[in-house]
Amino acid sequence: MCGIVGYIGKREAHSILINGLKRLEYRGYDSAGIVTIDTPSNSFTAFKKKGKVADLEKAISGKSSKGKIGIGHTRWATHGEPNDVNAHPHFSPSKKLAMIHNGIIENYSSIKKELISKGHKFDSETDTEVFIHFIEHIQQNNGCTLEEAVRLALTKVVGAYAIVILSKDQPDQLIAARKGSPLVIGIGKNKEEFFIASDATPIIEYTREVVYLNDEEIAVLRGNDIQIKSIKDIELTPYIQSLDIELEAIEKGGYDHYMLKEIFEQPRSIKDCMRGRVRLKEKKIVLGGIQKNIDNLINAKRIILIACGTSWHSGLVAEYIFEEFARIPVEVEYASEFRYRNPIINKGDIVIAISQSGETADTLAAMELAKRKGAINLGICNVVGSSIARLSDEGVYTHAGPEIGVASTKAFTAQLIVLTMMALKVARYKKTITEGHFEELLKELTLIPEKVRKVLELSTAIQKIAEIYKDATNFLYLGRGYNFPVALEGALKLKEISYIHAEGYPAAEMKHGPIALIDEEMPVVFIATRDSSYDKIVSNIQEVKARKGKVIAIVTEGDALLPKMVDYVIEVPNTSDALMPMVSVIPLQLLSYHIALMRGCNVDQPRNLAKSVTVE
Ligand code: F6R
Numbered sequence: 001m002c003g004i005v006g007y008i009g010k011r012e013a014h015s016i017l018i019n020g021l022k023r024l025e026y027r028g029y030d031s032a033g034i035v036t037i038d039t040p041s042n043s044f045t046a047f048k049k050k051g052k053v054a055d056l057e058k059a060i061s062g063k064s065s066k067g068k069i070g071i072g073h074t075r076w077a078t079h080g081e082p083n084d085v086n087a088h089p090h091f092s093p094s095k096k097l098a099m100i101h102n103g104i105i106e107n108y109s110s111i112k113k114e115l116i117s118k119g120h121k122f123d124s125e126t127d128t129e130v131f132i133h134f135i136e137h138i139q140q141n142n143g144c145t146l147e148e149a150v151r152l153a154l155t156k157v158v159g160a161y162a163i164v165i166l167s168k169d170q171p172d173q174l175i176a177a178r179k180g181s182p183l184v185i186g187i188g189k190n191k192e193e194f195f196i197a198s199d200a201t202p203i204i205e206y207t208r209e210v211v212y213l214n215d216e217e218i219a220v221l222r223g224n225d226i227q228i229k230s231i232k233d234i235e236l237t238p239y240i241q242s243l244d245i246e247l248e249a250i251e252k253g254g255y256d257h258y259m260l261k262e263i264f265e266q267p268r269s270i271k272d273c274m275r276g277r278v279r280l281k282e283k284k285i286v287l288g289g290i291q292k293n294i295d296n297l298i299n300a301k302r303i304i305l306i307a308c309g310t311s312w313h314s315g316l317v318a319e320y321i322f323e324e325f326a327r328i329p330v331e332v333e334y335a336s337e338f339r340y341r342n343p344i345i346n347k348g349d350i351v352i353a354i355s356q357s358g359e360t361a362d363t364l365a366a367m368e369l370a371k372r373k374g375a376i377n378l379g380i381c382n383v384v385g386s387s388i389a390r391l392s393d394e395g396v397y398t399h400a401g402p403e404i405g406v407a408s409t410k411a412f413t414a415q416l417i418v419l420t421m422m423a424l425k426v427a428r429y430k431k432t433i434t435e436g437h438f439e440e441l442l443k444e445l446t447l448i449p450e451k452v453r454k455v456l457e458l459s460t461a462i463q464k465i466a467e468i469y470k471d472a473t474n475f476l477y478l479g480r481g482y483n484f485p486v487a488l489e490g491a492l493k494l495k496e497i498s499y500i501h502a503e504g505y506p507a508a509e510m511k512h513g514p515i516a517l518i519d520e521e522m523p524v525v526f527i528a529t530r531d532s533s534y535d536k537i538v539s540n541i542q543e544v545k546a547r548k549g550k551v552i553a554i555v556t557e558g559d560a561l562l563p564k565m566v567d568y569v570i571e572v573p574n575t576s577d578a579l580m581p582m583v584s585v586i587p588l589q590l591l592s593y594h595i596a597l598m599r600g601c602n603v604d605q606p607r608n609l610a611k612s613v614t615v616e
Pocket of ligand 1: 358
């Protein structure tokens with residue numbers, strides 16, 4: 001939530017900042033702003049605009065500065081409505097300091113009250129403006145350096161932040177700090193320039209050498225020097241890593257939208273996720289990332305999966321897989337609930353956090369809580385070097401490649417692959433699965449990319465169904481067994497990008513309430529592939545048809561019965577029950593995409609959402 005960028009070096013900062021903000025726009029798009037320092041006057045040139053980065057760019061057109069240092073921000077509003085005034089950067093009372101901020105300062109109102117009593121006046125409603133006023137206040141009161149004032153302020157604020165500060169009095173210096181919100185520093189050649197961003201995407205076209213700032217660390221970037229200190233004023237050695245991301249991976253590559261590109265990338269992303277791990281010839285699964293904890297996993301009395309949103313849905317599928325094959329009891333928890341309800345963690349419990357971004361604030365906090373209570377934390381993340389990945393004792397990366405569309409697609413299927421590999425590996429060690437069944441599932445896993453590719457060929461047919469139902473006001477998604485979480489995921493995908501109200505339910509629960517909603521206007525999507533609950537779901541379909549509901553059914557290729565019963569069918573290739581969600585979710589992703597597009601919605605940047613939810 002909120003994207004931040006910074007630059008100091010020999011190039012003009014303006015275009016680096018604007019391009020960086022475009023890359024980070026998926027993190028928030030309520031408003032955007034930049035400020036640079038012009039030399040020799042050492043004055044700020046600032047622009048702030050409600051709306052997207054393109055609106056800011058238009059407002060700046062022809063007026064850009066030539067400054068070689070600057071900061072920029074794209075906002076997902078927390079305190080104060082999205083408008084020009086609340087847009088970042090924010091300034092100190094003397095207007096000598098400018099700041100951008102991603103996160104929330106929880107005790108901002110008490111600090112604000114104190115500052116108002118001392119005569120401070122605020123232009124915006126944001127916690128960020130309070131933060132930068134507070135820093136200047138400390139600097140003036142203590143007569144200390146800016147760096148020291150930032151450090152002292154950070155010891156007083158409660159909440160999450162990634163900040164970057166620019167000072168007119170030190171036009172050759174950027175100060176950055178983080179706690180709970182991500183921050184990456186790119187190191188240019190010979191340390192002659194530095195880049196700062198919320199993630200590496202704005203940086204990789206300039207350098208692959210990066211430093212991930214840790215919580216409660218402060219970085220000072222000057223000339224050709226990077227200095228990192230802890231909030232306790234201890235000097236630290238920057239740990240420089242080399243990134244392995246190609247520029248094409250973060251561009252649209254000929255597709256109209258990132259979401260569509262990411263849906264179509266799934267045959268490859270699923271393969272990448274299994275590469276070197278599913279070893280068919282050797283008949284084994286290799287997961288080096290959790291090797292030290294494999295005995296703990298095998299002997300676990302209970303596994304707790306914590307996640308949010310789509311990642312929580314992949315956890316629900318994993319619950320079925322772990323329980324069926326590895327015979328370990330599993331609980332799937334919303335991270336936001338888990339962290340606030342004094343959960344019981346017993347010795348031997350394993351917590352697995354699932355997160356595409358690796359930055360979701362609730363998931364991070366839930367992991368921290370689990371850690372304090374003595375659990376072993378394993379992480380499943382897509383973003384390498386992310387906070388959750390670093391907090392985990394061990395973990396497995398999904399290797400799906402950067403996911404930029406706000407609606408999660410390829411990360412979901414990759415999470416399913418990782419969770420399935422984990423469960424099967426444990427099941428085999430525990431001998432709760434026969435060798436024959438293990439090998440059969442392993443083989444089936446390797447066939448998933450091709451089956452997904454076949455489903456993608458149905459995009460045009462799905463578009464036609466979308467055309468028919470694009471004006472519906474409600475949708476119901478129903479599934480049973482392994483396809484129940486897929487129903488939840490299908491409903492989430494539709495509501496988040498098309499703004500149509502949609503609900504997912506276990507099909508059998510329908511008669512306990514949702515059936516009251518069914519009439520001739522109500523499209524009901526059944527995920528009714530030929531699995532062990534097929535006969536039961538056929539009865540549920542009949543119940544809907546008897547009430548004149550419109551049924552769209554995802555069925556297994558060759559199903560002779562359902563095409564005669566329902567209004568529209570989408571046929572998907574058959575696979576094992578446990579692996580079906582990776583295949584059956586694809587038509588639902590496509591249906592949402594096409595409906596949203598036909599309704600004129602911005603599929604990559606749906607209203608009110610942001611990709612990386614770094615606030616609780
Ligand atoms: C839905 C979606 C969100 C995320 C959720 C968790 O399409 O993208 O529901 O799944 O915000 O995010 P991560 O996986 O980054 O922790």
